[in-house]
Amino acid sequence: MTTSHENEKEKMQTSVKPNSLASVAQANPAKVPGTRAMGTGLETRGVHAWFGKHHALSDISLDFAAGTVTALIGPSGCGKSTFIRTINRMHEFIPGAAMAGEVLLDGKDVYAPGTDVTKIRLQIGMVFQKPNPFPSMTIGENVLSGLKLAQIKVDNKDDLLEECLERAGLWSEVKDRLGAHGGSLSGGQQQRLCIARALAVRPQVLLMDEPCSALDPGSTLRIEETIRHLSDTMTIIIVTHNMQQAARVSDYTAFFLSDGGPGQMIEVAPTSEIFSRPQDQRTENYVTGRFG
Amino acid sequence: MTTTVAPTMPWKASPRERATDTAIFLVALLSSYTTVAITPMKGKLAYFAVFFIAYALLTAIFKAQQRGSAAAKDALVNSLVAIGAIVTVIPVISILATVLKNGLPGISFGLFTHDMALATPTDPLSNGGILHAITGTLLLVAVALVLSVPIGILTALYLTEIKGRFTGPIRFLVQAMSGVPSIVAGLFILSAVLYPITKAYSGLMGSLALTILMIPTIARTSEEVLNLIPNDLREAGTALGGTQWRTVAMIVLPAAKSGLVTAIILGVARIAGETAPILLLTGGGDKVNPNAFNGPMGSLPYYIWKSFNAGSPEAITRAWAGLLVLVGLVLILFTSARFLGSRKAAK
Amino acid sequence: MTLQEVTIPAPREITTEPRRSDKVFRAVVTSGGVSSLVILGLIALFLGYRGFEVLRQEGMGFITHSDWSITTDDAGNVVESHFGLAAMLVGTILCSLIAVVIALPVSVFCALFLNFYAPTWLKKIMVTIIDMMAAFPSILFGIWGFLVLMPSVEYWAKLLHRYLGFIPAFDMQVPVYTRSPFVAGVVLAIMIIPIITSVSREIFSQAPLDRIQAAYALGATRWAMIKAVVIPHGRSGVIGGAMLGLGRAMGETVAVFTVLNIVFQINWQMLLGAGGNVASLIILKFGDASPYEIKALMAAGLVLFLLTLIVNGLANLIVKTTGKSGR
Numbered sequence A: 001m002t003t004s005h006e007n008e009k010e011k012m013q014t015s016v017k018p019n020s021l022a023s024v025a026q027a028n029p030a031k032v033p034g035t036r037a038m039g040t041g042l043e044t045r046g047v048h049a050w051f052g053k054h055h056a057l058s059d060i061s062l063d064f065a066a067g068t069v070t071a072l073i074g075p076s077g078c079g080k081s082t083f084i085r086t087i088n089r090m091h092e093f094i095p096g097a098a099m100a101g102e103v104l105l106d107g108k109d110v111y112a113p114g115t116d117v118t119k120i121r122l123q124i125g126m127v128f129q130k131p132n133p134f135p136s137m138t139i140g141e142n143v144l145s146g147l148k149l150a151q152i153k154v155d156n157k158d159d160l161l162e163e164c165l166e167r168a169g170l171w172s173e174v175k176d177r178l179g180a181h182g183g184s185l186s187g188g189q190q191q192r193l194c195i196a197r198a199l200a201v202r203p204q205v206l207l208m209d210e211p212c213s214a215l216d217p218g219s220t221l222r223i224e225e226t227i228r229h230l231s232d233t234m235t236i237i238i239v240t241h242n243m244q245q246a247a248r249v250s251d252y253t254a255f256f257l258s259d260g261g262p263g264q265m266i267e268v269a270p271t272s273e274i275f276s277r278p279q280d281q282r283t284e285n286y287v288t289g290r291f292g
Numbered sequence B: 001m002t003t004t005v006a007p008t009m010p011w012k013a014s015p016r017e018r019a020t021d022t023a024i025f026l027v028a029l030l031s032s033y034t035t036v037a038i039t040p041m042k043g044k045l046a047y048f049a050v051f052f053i054a055y056a057l058l059t060a061i062f063k064a065q066q067r068g069s070a071a072a073k074d075a076l077v078n079s080l081v082a083i084g085a086i087v088t089v090i091p092v093i094s095i096l097a098t099v100l101k102n103g104l105p106g107i108s109f110g111l112f113t114h115d116m117a118l119a120t121p122t123d124p125l126s127n128g129g130i131l132h133a134i135t136g137t138l139l140l141v142a143v144a145l146v147l148s149v150p151i152g153i154l155t156a157l158y159l160t161e162i163k164g165r166f167t168g169p170i171r172f173l174v175q176a177m178s179g180v181p182s183i184v185a186g187l188f189i190l191s192a193v194l195y196p197i198t199k200a201y202s203g204l205m206g207s208l209a210l211t212i213l214m215i216p217t218i219a220r221t222s223e224e225v226l227n228l229i230p231n232d233l234r235e236a237g238t239a240l241g242g243t244q245w246r247t248v249a250m251i252v253l254p255a256a257k258s259g260l261v262t263a264i265i266l267g268v269a270r271i272a273g274e275t276a277p278i279l280l281l282t283g284g285g286d287k288v289n290p291n292a293f294n295g296p297m298g299s300l301p302y303y304i305w306k307s308f309n310a311g312s313p314e315a316i317t318r319a320w321a322g323l324l325v326l327v328g329l330v331l332i333l334f335t336s337a338r339f340l341g342s343r344k345a346a347k
Numbered sequence C: 001m002t003l004q005e006v007t008i009p010a011p012r013e014i015t016t017e018p019r020r021s022d023k024v025f026r027a028v029v030t031s032g033g034v035s036s037l038v039i040l041g042l043i044a045l046f047l048g049y050r051g052f053e054v055l056r057q058e059g060m061g062f063i064t065h066s067d068w069s070i071t072t073d074d075a076g077n078v079v080e081s082h083f084g085l086a087a088m089l090v091g092t093i094l095c096s097l098i099a100v101v102i103a104l105p106v107s108v109f110c111a112l113f114l115n116f117y118a119p120t121w122l123k124k125i126m127v128t129i130i131d132m133m134a135a136f137p138s139i140l141f142g143i144w145g146f147l148v149l150m151p152s153v154e155y156w157a158k159l160l161h162r163y164l165g166f167i168p169a170f171d172m173q174v175p176v177y178t179r180s181p182f183v184a185g186v187v188l189a190i191m192i193i194p195i196i197t198s199v200s201r202e203i204f205s206q207a208p209l210d211r212i213q214a215a216y217a218l219g220a221t222r223w224a225m226i227k228a229v230v231i232p233h234g235r236s237g238v239i240g241g242a243m244l245g246l247g248r249a250m251g252e253t254v255a256v257f258t259v260l261n262i263v264f265q266i267n268w269q270m271l272l273g274a275g276g277n278v279a280s281l282i283i284l285k286f287g288d289a290s291p292y293e294i295k296a297l298m299a300a301g302l303v304l305f306l307l308t309l310i311v312n313g314l315a316n317l318i319v320k321t322t323g324k325s326g327r
Helices: A002-015 A018-026 A080-087 A117-123 A139-149 A157-167 A187-199 A217-230 A243-249 A271-276 A281-287 B015-038 B044-067 B069-106 B131-162 B167-177 B182-198 B203-228 B231-239 B244-255 B257-272 B276-281 B300-310 B313-346 C020-033 C035-058 C086-117 C120-135 C138-164 C181-205 C209-217 C222-251 C254-259 C278-286 C291-326
Strands: A042-051 A054-064 A069-073 A097-105 A124-127 A205-209 A235-239 A252-257 A264-270 C068-072 C078-083
Touching (some): A018 A243, A054 A080, A069 A080, A080 A097, A080 A205, A117 A124, A124 A187, A139 A157, A139 A187, A139 C222, A157 A187, A157 A217, A187 A205, A187 A217, A217 A235, A235 A243, A252 A271, A252 A281, A264 A271, A271 A281, B015 B044, B044 B069, B069 C138, B069 C181, B131 B167, B131 B203, B131 B244, B131 B313, B131 C020, B167 C291, B182 B276, B182 C035, B182 C222, B182 C278, B182 C291, B203 B257, B203 C035, B231 B244, B244 B257, B257 B313, B257 C120, B276 B300, B300 B313, B300 C138, B313 C120, C035 C291, C068 C291, C086 C120, C086 C278, C086 C291, C120 C181, C138 C254, C181 C222, C181 C254, C209 C222, C222 C278, C222 C291, C278 C291
Parallel strands (some): A069 A252, A205 A235
Antiparallel strands (some): A042 A054, A252 A264
16 A cells, blocks of 8 residues: 555655645635525444455444535455445445445435435435446437336436536537537546436435546546535535645545555544644644645 | 444345345245136246246235335336346256266266277167277367467467467457357368368368367467466566577466367367367267377267167267266366366466 | 757657567468468368369358258269258257347356356356356257257147247147257257356446446446446447357258258248258268269368358357447
């Protein structure tokens, strides 16, 4: 793991000045959670994850209030992605995977026996690291693919299509070529298409696993705007390696770290506090780029 | 942390879900029995079909009630893919079971020490044996090996080492060659060698036809194996000043040795039981013939064919016994190829 | 600073003069490499040469007529002969089509089961069994098919005729079920299931993992995921696999010969115990054929050779192109 830590450190030192991070975060004060009628949000209680014998994640308890954006930061291999994949139950596709603890969506455990896992994934959408539109479908079909996959019937498909693309910030660019194949778009457009696709099934929660890491800075900015807009209506959890991004888009930030053992959550706080006065020395070292 | 947390897999079926599944299974079983009992349908197929339809429908209806139409379709497809897997495996089990059941009574020590020179297939089983067929098959395979291994491996080397202008077309032709019907290979040797040149049946003629069938198997498997050899090795060889010939002979081929052996074994397994060209070309002698180049040559497929067509119960038992020996041979070859292949993969 | 003044040099040509040992090596390997071309060419050449006389005499009738008769006088000279392959070709195509129609769904479901449903241990065992099945000699399928399978298949054929007889394919006038194209088709289906299964399994396993995950993350059931991602990805590869199976089924000899009743009359009724098959014809007639009839058999072999070559070539093209685009 040392090499990845060093990489992180290098990245930090070249691209981030600690002062600017704090100021960016302060310019963007945290929303007060729980003020909107969007359900009671998402909560994890003592979540652990294993891959076979390997204990990857230890005892994560976090509260994601409805209508907020939470950024998960930390070096590679600290279990951030594993954590969000336990939330929408994508973790279990890996052979030998196991978990412990509870993930509560509106107070109900998504791992409770008899739960319909496909319903859970409809309520908790996900955007992946690399854009992955379905190659055999057109842009329009891609956006509505979730409805088809889960056999959900809607009356006004065209309205929904426009609404989702509008919210993902893609409508004006693709409205004249909805019949084109998804692969004909640029990388950033494809990623926004994937966001629109996730929105079409109207999830309460949207998980984003490093959604901008494969994109250029311009596209990254567009997606960050999209995230800010979306956070008015849904709960967003975003894994990111880019601390500027965490500072710009998130209300809360959680810092994850693995000291060779399972990944742990070191600290969670409103984003401005994490970047201006972190409580833990390790957090401070990481956000100021003095890691290690 | 003082308390330890045990890993769990909440996505695995809960006891309750298991119980439901078992219940559905039993209900389907019961309905298949009752349906067959009270309707004119009969036979294994009826049990199987009714059970399957009942099980598929019950799980689908149950899922539909619980989780809606998408889950119901999913459950239906679950049953369908399971049936696909079962239907694929049933013939193998049936074939192996029948060969064992019908072949074992015909197996005796004498079978392996006598030939059929003084016996006919319809004789009692104590007369005669398959010694000539076993030696014949071994000779046929040996000669075919001598001819096909160099050509097969050279073809693979051309595709992986020379990579000339014709690599694409030749790969295509090798694949086309693996689709040549065995009877056509037999007719070809008949028309090109037996009629104009030797004018007599012999083991060699059979081996020539088998060679044609064996080359593509060896070439294609060897190509895959040689492609797995990392390019660094070749570059290391040439960088040390070795010629391409020395690099291939001293580095590439030794590194691929066990894979090439696997390729050859698979080739042998492919042709050991080949029947159609043998019927056209070898003449099928009844006594041990150690000379592959002269005189009719018996072989296991020929023996099986002749006994099967003789039709009497004794002859059929002979055919099954011959099949058992042949299948045993193919299985030994196949298993050793697998073993070598997996050992290489583990390395 | 004027950029225009820079002249771009012409690239130097790099030449290597291989040493003599390498020249020999390359010549030997290349000659081995072109052997497949030589062999395929020789097959066409010799079968064409031997069958030329018959082909010239019969003309197009060789594949459009279905008489097969030869009359000789006491001295053994050919007085009159009619050679037509039409019934055999129709039979070959009918049997192989039946085989593919049965084997394709079974194989695709089996491949889906292996890739997306079976636990790893079961997958390993089943893949071994299916590969082993592909190595079984065809005479084994033939004798097993005749002695074990045929009684059951005849019973299924009766059921098909009784309950689905209104469909033209299952219709027939004379209720003779023994050794019908349907029986041969079932045996061939069992023989080609391993081929289609392994091609499909290979193609399905190349389905892009990130798309599979995207589908699951959108709340897809396993089947919905397969329909949205795996099937579009693997469709043409599976068609290629089916054609490989078709080619194999067309050229199969011994297994078909044991379970099929050869009749020199075009018959499209799959349940009727009268069929045709080019490869089986050769085995049937070879034993006591006169030299002139042998020539007709050679010509029949040429037709079969070309037929399987075309089917296999198309199949390999399809599999190859999809295999590339999938990666």
